[in-house]
Amino acid sequence: xxxxxxxxxxxxxxxxxxxxxxxxxxxxxxxxxxxxxxxxxxxxxxxxxxxxxxxxxxxxxxxxxxxxxxxxxxxxxxxxxxxxxxxxxxxxxxxxxxxxxxxxxxxxxxxxxxxxxxxxxxxxxxxxxxxxxxxxxxxxxxxxxxxxxxxxxxxxxxxxxxxxxxxxxxxxxxxxxxxxxxxxxxxxxxxxxxxxxxxxxxxxxxxxxxxxxxxxxxxxxxxxxxxxxxxxxxxxxxxxxxxxxxxxxxxxxxxxxxxxxxxxxxxxxxxxxxxxxxxxxxxxxxxxxxxxxxxxxxxxxxxxxxxxxxxxxxxxxxxxxxxxxxxxxxxxxxxxxxxxxxxxxxxxxxxxxxxxxxxxxxxxxxxxxxxxxxxxxxxxxxxxxxxxxxxxxxxxxxxxxxxxxxxxxxxxxxxxxxxxxxxxxxxxxxxxxxxxxxxxxxxxxxxxxxxxxxxxxxxxxxxxxxxxxxxxxxxxxxxxxxxxxxxxxxxxxxxxxxxxxxxxxxxxxxxxxxxxxxxxxxxxxxxxxxxxxxxxxxxxxxxxxxx
Numbered sequence: 388x389x390x391x392x393x394x395x396x397x398x399x400x401x402x403x404x405x406x407x408x409x410x411x412x413x414x415x416x417x418x419x420x421x422x423x424x425x426x427x428x429x430x431x432x433x434x435x436x437x438x439x440x441x442x443x444x445x446x447x448x449x450x451x452x453x454x455x456x457x458x459x460x461x462x463x464x465x466x467x468x469x470x471x472x473x474x475x476x477x478x479x480x481x482x483x484x485x486x487x488x489x490x491x492x493x494x495x496x497x498x499x500x501x502x503x504x505x506x507x508x509x510x511x512x513x514x515x516x517x518x519x520x521x522x523x524x525x526x527x528x529x530x531x532x533x534x535x536x537x538x539x540x541x542x543x544x545x546x547x548x549x550x551x552x553x554x555x556x557x558x559x560x561x562x563x564x565x566x567x568x569x570x571x572x573x574x575x576x577x578x579x580x581x582x583x584x585x586x587x588x589x590x591x592x593x594x595x596x597x598x599x600x601x602x603x604x605x606x607x608x609x610x611x612x613x614x615x616x617x618x619x620x621x622x623x624x625x626x627x628x629x630x631x632x633x634x635x636x637x638x639x640x641x642x643x644x645x646x647x648x649x650x651x652x653x654x655x656x657x658x659x660x661x662x663x664x665x666x667x668x669x670x671x672x673x674x675x676x677x678x679x680x681x682x683x684x685x686x687x688x689x690x691x692x693x694x695x696x697x698x699x700x701x702x703x704x705x706x707x708x709x710x711x712x713x714x715x716x717x718x719x720x721x722x723x724x725x726x727x728x729x730x731x732x733x734x735x736x737x738x739x740x741x742x743x744x745x746x747x748x749x750x751x752x753x754x755x756x757x758x759x760x761x762x763x764x765x766x767x768x769x770x771x772x773x774x775x776x777x778x779x780x781x782x783x784x785x786x787x788x789x790x791x792x793x794x795x796x797x798x799x800x801x802x803x804x805x806x807x808x809x810x811x812x813x814x815x816x817x818x819x820x821x822x823x824x825x826x827x828x829x830x831x832x833x834x835x836x837x838x839x840x841x842x843x844x845x846x847x848x849x850x851x852x853x854x855x856x857x858x859x860x861x862x863x864x865x866x867x868x869x870x871x872x873x874x875x876x877x878x879x880x881x882x883x884x885x886x887x888x889x890x891x892x893x894x895x896x897x898x899x900x901x902x903x904x905x906x907x908x909x910x911x912x913x914x915x916x917x918x919x920x921x922x923x924x925x926x927x928x929x930x931x932x933x934x
Contacts, residue, residue, distance in 0.1 A: 536631040539574075543624045547574030547590070556630055559615075561608030574628070580604035580612050589619070597621050602633065660758040664690060666751050701727055703734055705838065719743060724761065736765035774844040776822060777829035782851075785843035789853050789902045792841070793895065800863045800926075801905040802852040803913045804890040807921045809848035812886070821848075824886055828874060835870045860926050863892055867924040875922070887922035889913060894926065 537556020541547040549572060557567040560578070571577060575586045585603045592599035598620040605613045614637040619628035664671045671690040675683045687693055698707045703726035710725070721741050726734040741756040772784035780788065792799060806812075806824065813821040825848065832842050836852060843851040857863060867890045874888050891913025893905045912925040 536629055539628040539630070541574055541619075541626040541628060543593075543621055543626055546572075546576070547586075547626060549573055550625070559607075559613060559630065559632055560605060578606040580606045589617075593619070593621050593626065602637070658760055662756045662758070664754045664756075666753060703728060724765070727758075735760060736762045777826055777844045779829050779832070779850070780841060780843040782843065782845050785841060785845075785851055785853070786902055788841045789905070792853065792855055793900055793902070797856045798858045799895045800854045800857050800860075800892055801895075801909045802854070802863075802867065802890055802892045803845075803906070803909040804850045804852070804888050805913070806848035807887045807889055827877065828886075828888070831870065831873055831877065835866065835873065858894075860892075860894055863894070864924060864926060867892065871922060871924065889916040889921050890924040891916055892924065892926040899927075 537559055538551075538553040539549055539556055540551040541549050549568070552564060552567050552571075554564055557564050560567070562570070574589065577586075579585060581604065585601060588601055589599045592601075598618070600616075600618045602614060602616050605615055607613050612634075613632065614634045616631045616633045617628060619626050659676050661674045661676070662671060669689055669691050671687045673685045673687075675685070677683075687697070690697075694710070695707075698710055702710065706725040709723055720743055722739065724736060724738050727737045729735040737758050738761045739756055739758045741754055743751060744753045744755060746752050772780060774781050789801070806828065809821065809824070812824060825844070828850065829842070829844065832850065832852060836842060836854065839855050841853040841855070843853075845851050854863065854866075871888055871890070874886060891909045891911070893899055893908035893912065895905065899905055899908055908927040912927045916923050916925045
């Protein structure tokens with residue numbers, strides 16, 4: 388920006404007038420490059436014709452005229468202070484505006500560091516005082532316009548007569564200011580919508596406390612209902628009232644209350660547990676519902692440090708990791724099944740739904756969850772997924788689980804096995820004896836393999852096992868041999884005949900990583916066992932021949 392250089396204070400004032408530069412007195416900062424080459428000693432300027440126009444633009448009362456401008460500069464070492472006054476006169480009284488400035492010396496000249504013009508100070512001028520009051524009201528109106536609110540001034544009398552109503556208040560009700568003044572002259576005459584005692588409550592609060600606050604519905608011009616929150620304060624013989632439109636939040640609150648009541652009724656008819664964990668306070672609250680009984684509430688402070696103790700008491704050990712990962716790691720909405728420890732120590736299947744709550748800045752605030760007993764549902768699912776005789780997985784469910792395990796890319800081995808000469812057992816000993824043999828083998832499979840492994844009866848005398856995460860063939864061979872020995876030793880109904888198994892296995896690798904490929908390789912390995920010797924194990928590891 389070009390520098391504007393003035394030889395003295397008088398040149399500056401003249402330039403401000405001639406260029407209509409009212410900002411020169413309002414905002415005059417060093418970065419504007421204005422330099423003062425020397426300071427005028429002192430000036431008293433009486434020139435209302437020259438200065439009146441641009442001085443009146445600086446928030447002076449419209450009833451006043453400029454009388455004089457007095458400026459005085461006081462040098463003091465490397466700094467200088469300017470003091471000044473603008474005298475304005477009207478028919479009733481006078482007002483005074485103060486100017487102040489500060490300079491710092493730079494080389495041979497002076498640079499303006501601060502310049503301010505104070506608001507007018509009126510003395511006993513009713514017109515000027517009223518003008519200033521309306522100026523303040525207009526400023527408040529501008530603020531209220533941005534937040535769907537209206538302003539009204541009422542006289543402290545029997546009806547709280549309105550002296551002023553803002554355009555925003557009239558617009559909220561669908562009226563013009565002229566219609567509002569004609570149809571609604573007082574607080575008592577507001578178009579109430581079924582709340583006749585509001586006026587009495589407002590007057591009572593004003594008399595006792597000097598201010599009021601209440602919510603009530605009003606009837607708009609088009610017949611619709613508008614809920615407002617009104618607050619006011621009494622100051623002498625006048626009451627200032629603010630009206631805020633809260634219809635949307637009121638409707639949302641009503642809907643929320645209805646939903647809450649509906650949920651409470653549903654929960655009271657169920658056997659659920661509702662939990663809320665607050666991350667900031669590290670506090671967890673549990674509400675336990677039992678059908679036909681009032682809910683019980685328990686609270687745990689410092690929940691993060693006590694989570695493990697809670698899991699040890701109420702959750703099966705194999706499901707602890709689920710809660711740790713979802714509550715303290717993932718921080719996302721989720722739902723999963725887990726085994727809870729019942730009152731008699733038995734496991735009860737439950738389904739938990741967790742919802743995360745974030746604040747406006749995206750920080751996690753709390754987790755809300757609902758725990759529901761799904762034992763009956765799980766039992767039906769298990770019955771559909773389990774073999775009726777052995778209670779191992781059936782063929783279709785086993786395939787789903789193997790496919791899911793392979794997608795996790797953790798490796799593994801698939802075992803196919805059948806009972807040697809099982810038809811002979813059925814023919815000579817009967818089908819009941821054959822069933823007892825199959826049940827006994829299923830029990831041994833549960834003992835020899837881990838809980839995370841999948842066990843299946845394919846049908847007839849054929850079984851399938853998928854070992855999760857196993858990558859060494861020698862480990863698979865050793866475990867299978869131990870199983871063969873146990874079957875021969877323990878499955879002897881009445882001790883009169885020998886039962887043996889044949890096992891074919893396939894290891895998961897880059898060339899064999901689908902359920903179909905694993906089954907084909909394991910079946911080929913099993914065929915080799917049957918052809919050679921039976922009561923043995925063969926493992927296919929992706930090469931041209933078993934190992």
